[in-house]
Amino acid sequence: MRAPQLPLVLHLADNALVLGQRNAEWCGHAPVLEEDIALANHSLDLIGQARLLYQHAAQLMGEGHTEDSLAYFRDAPAFRNFTLLELPHHGPLAARGGSDRDFATTLVRNFLYTAWALGMWTRLSQGKDPQLAAIAAKAIKETRYHWQHAQDWVIRLGDGTSESQRRAQAAVDHLMPYTQEFWAPLAHEEAALLMGVSLQDVQFQNEWNLLINAVLAQASLTRPADGGFISSGNHGIHSEHMTYLLSEMQSLARAHPHAVW
Amino acid sequence: MQSMDIDMTALHSALDQLCDPEIPVVSLREMGILREVKLLSNSVEVVITPTYSGCPAMEQIHDDILLTLKQLGVTGYVSTQLAPAWTTDWMTSSAREKLKAYGIAPPQCQSPDTSQVIHFIRRVPAELIECPRCGSSNTTITSAFGSTACKALCKCLSCQEPFDYFKPY
Numbered sequence: 001m002r003a004p005q006l007p008l009v010l011h012l013a014d015n016a017l018v019l020g021q022r023n024a025e026w027c028g029h030a031p032v033l034e035e036d037i038a039l040a041n042h043s044l045d046l047i048g049q050a051r052l053l054y055q056h057a058a059q060l061m062g063e064g065h066t067e068d069s070l071a072y073f074r075d076a077p078a079f080r081n082f083t084l085l086e087l088p089h090h091g092p093l094a095a096r097g098g099s100d101r102d103f104a105t106t107l108v109r110n111f112l113y114t115a116w117a118l119g120m121w122t123r124l125s126q127g128k129d130p131q132l133a134a135i136a137a138k139a140i141k142e143t144r145y146h147w148q149h150a151q152d153w154v155i156r157l158g159d160g161t162s163e164s165q166r167r168a169q170a171a172v173d174h175l176m177p178y179t180q181e182f183w184a185p186l187a188h189e190e191a192a193l194l195m196g197v198s199l200q201d202v203q204f205q206n207e208w209n210l211l212i213n214a215v216l217a218q219a220s221l222t223r224p225a226d227g228g229f230i231s232s233g234n235h236g237i238h239s240e241h242m243t244y245l246l247s248e249m250q251s252l253a254r255a256h257p258h259a260v261w
Numbered sequence: 262m263q264s265m266d267i268d269m270t271a272l273h274s275a276l277d278q279l280c281d282p283e284i285p286v287v288s289l290r291e292m293g294i295l296r297e298v299k300l301l302s303n304s305v306e307v308v309i310t311p312t313y314s315g316c317p318a319m320e321q322i323h324d325d326i327l328l329t330l331k332q333l334g335v336t337g338y339v340s341t342q343l344a345p346a347w348t349t350d351w352m353t354s355s356a357r358e359k360l361k362a363y364g365i366a367p368p369q370c371q372s373p374d375t376s377q378v379i380h381f382i383r384r385v386p387a388e389l390i391e392c393p394r395c396g397s398s399n400t401t402i403t404s405a406f407g408s409t410a411c412k413a414l415c416k417c418l419s420c421q422e423p424f425d426y427f428k429p430y
Contacts, residue, residue, distance in 0.1 A: 034404035034414065041406035048315020048410075052343070118379055125375070134344035138314050140375045141346065141430050142410075147379065149405055207378055214381035 003060035005129050007080065008191035010070070011234055012120070013053035014081035017071055019113060020046030021249050022085065023106065031103055038149060042110070045142040052135045072253035076242045080187060083231035084113060084178035086242045091174050104157050104164070108171035111150035112179050115211045117143050119204050120197075127195040151215050158219025165220065172216070173224050180230045182208070187235045267335055269300060275329050276307070282321040283409050286363045289322060293351030296342060305330070305337035310347045312430070313410040348372040349430045360427060361393045366415065368429040390426050392417035402426070 024043040030036035054067035087109070090100040121143055124136035157168040183205050186192075192199050216223050231239070253259075276298065279289045289295040289309070297308040307326050311319050323339050330337045349368040352360075357367035369390055390400045397419035404414040405428070412425045 034406075037408075037414075038404055038406035041410050044315040044317070044410055045313060046315070048311075048313060052314055122375070122378065130344070134346070135314075137346040137375070138311070138343060141348075141372070142313060144373065144375070144379065145405060145428070151381070211379065211381055218381070 004194045005132065005191050006057060006060050007188035008195060008197075009053055009057045009060065009129075009132060011080040011186075011188045013050050013057060013070070014079045015085055015113075015117075016046045016050035016053065018079070018081040018245065019085040019109075020044075020050060021245060022087075022089070023110070025089065025101070026106065029101065035103075039106070042146055042149070045146070049135065049139045049142070052138075056131050056135065068253065072250045073257075076238050076246055077236040079238065079242065079246070080234050080236060082113070082178070082181050083233035083239050084109060084175060084181065086233065086239060086245055087175070087178070088241055091170055102167060102171065104167040104171040105174065107150055107153040107157065108168060108175055110146060111154045111215065112175060112212065114143060114147045114150050115208050116179075116182050118147055118211075119207050123197045123201075123204070124195065127197055129195050132195065154215055154221070155219045158216070158221040168219065169221055172221050176224050177226075177228055178231050180226060181232065181234060184230050184232075267300065267303075267305060268333075269298070272305065272330075272333060272335060273298065275333055276326065279322075279325050279329060282318045282325070284360065284363065284365065286359045287352075287356045291353045291356035291359070293347060293353075294322065295326075301337075303336065305335055307337060307339045308342050309339060310342050312347050316410060347430070349427065352427075364393050364424055365412065366390050366393045366424060366426040368427050370429050372429050390415055392420060392422065393424055394422050395420040400424075 020043045023039045023046070026036060026039040027043075028036065030039055050071070051067055054070045057070060058065040058067055087105075088101075089106045090102045091105065118140070121136040121140040125133050125140060127133050127136070154168065157164040159165070160168075183200070186199055189199050198204070213223065233239070233242070276295060277288055277290050279295070281287050281289060281292050281294065284292075292312070294309055294312065295307070296310050299306040299308065307330070309319075309322060309326070319341075326339050350372050352367070360367045389398050390402070391398050392400050392415075395417060397417055399418045400415050401418060402413055403416050403423070407414040407425050411427060411430065413428050414423065415426045416423050
């Protein structure tokens with residue numbers, strides 16, 4: 001008998017792991033040392049949350065699953081993270097991924113996702129699965145620091161020089177359409193409802209909109225109109241970037257499948 | 262049965278000697294990481310709680326406790342309990358004093374209430390963080406993320422020294 005909350009737990013774990021992996025790509029490359037440390041710390045929190053969630057999922061699944069088998073031995077279609085979180089740190093038309101890493105894209109993504117995560121963890125901390133509620137109660141404390149960091153930077157970049165404003169606006173224009181996935185019919189919706197959380201809750205979406213709009217206004221950034229393509233990572237249908245991310249993240253574990261620390 | 266053989270007083274005092282691997286001046290008990298020692302029929306269960314979700318010290322702490330049990334000849338295991346979530350409010354006043362003496366400013370306020378919905382505020386009033394070296398409150402946060410997940414980087418504007426600040430959690 002499959003645990004009903006499993007799709008939701010895996011979605012949350014995949015979100016945390018994939019964004020944790022992406023943000024860790026700045027380690028050793030961030031524009032200043034403080035930001036290098038900040039993004040690495042942010043990743044450490046996310047990967048810690050992912051570990052707790054995968055451990056919980058593995059326990060629900062049984063049959064020899066472990067946190068490592070879930071993180072390292074599933075392929076892209078089995079991952080249920082939002083597409084937003086797997087995108088590289090640059091706009092859609094960059095020629096060379098590595099050299100075109102853009103700090104504004106990273107921070108705007110953290111800003112958009114963290115505002116969603118704040119609402120999600122708050123709701124789940126009162127949800128029906130006690131282990132998931134316990135993980136949410138820890139995660140929310142960390143997410144609040146992530147939010148402060150992302151919010152401060154979006155304002156600083158948007159309200160900064162003409163170059164930082166241009167880049168921050170380009171990142172908002174590029175990434176905002178992917179947030180439509182937050183509110184589109186979700187693969188784990190039923191699982192969430194059974195845990196006492198409604199993802200189509202108008203209040204959840206309103207809270208998110210209020211936060212995002214207030215910061216964008218303060219940052220002199222314009223929110224693009226909704227519409228167009230709706231991404232579907234949570235259904236296992238990912239962008240072309242997902243397999244590259246996984247192959248880098250999973251290669252060591254797959255080359256040495258029985259290795260232990 | 263064998264439960265009579267386990268000297269709980271000796272066990273407690275041995276566990277009280279164990280320190281946080283990343284801040285070796287404070288004990289696990291003072292930090293609120295060591296939550297409970299349960300006496301089972303012929304073994305013990307030591308309950309710990311993680312600080313931050315990704316705290317890399319947890320495995321070291323786990324191993325340190327098992328080693329202590331082994332040295333005392335006590336059979337037992339370590340379990341992890343998440344709820345209620347660890348908070349800096351559990352740090353004892355002695356831990357706070359020791360942190361300060363070690364050069365880390367202890368949390369200056371209670372852990373924020375997480376049940377409240379976050380609203381956008383233009384300027385969050387800065388926490389008054391006292392420099393652990395000269396005691397001045399004329400300090401600034403250089404980065405909210407520091408040398409470990411639980412700390413921020415600060416700078417004292419009076420004595421010009423950088424220092425770590427243990428963030429309220």
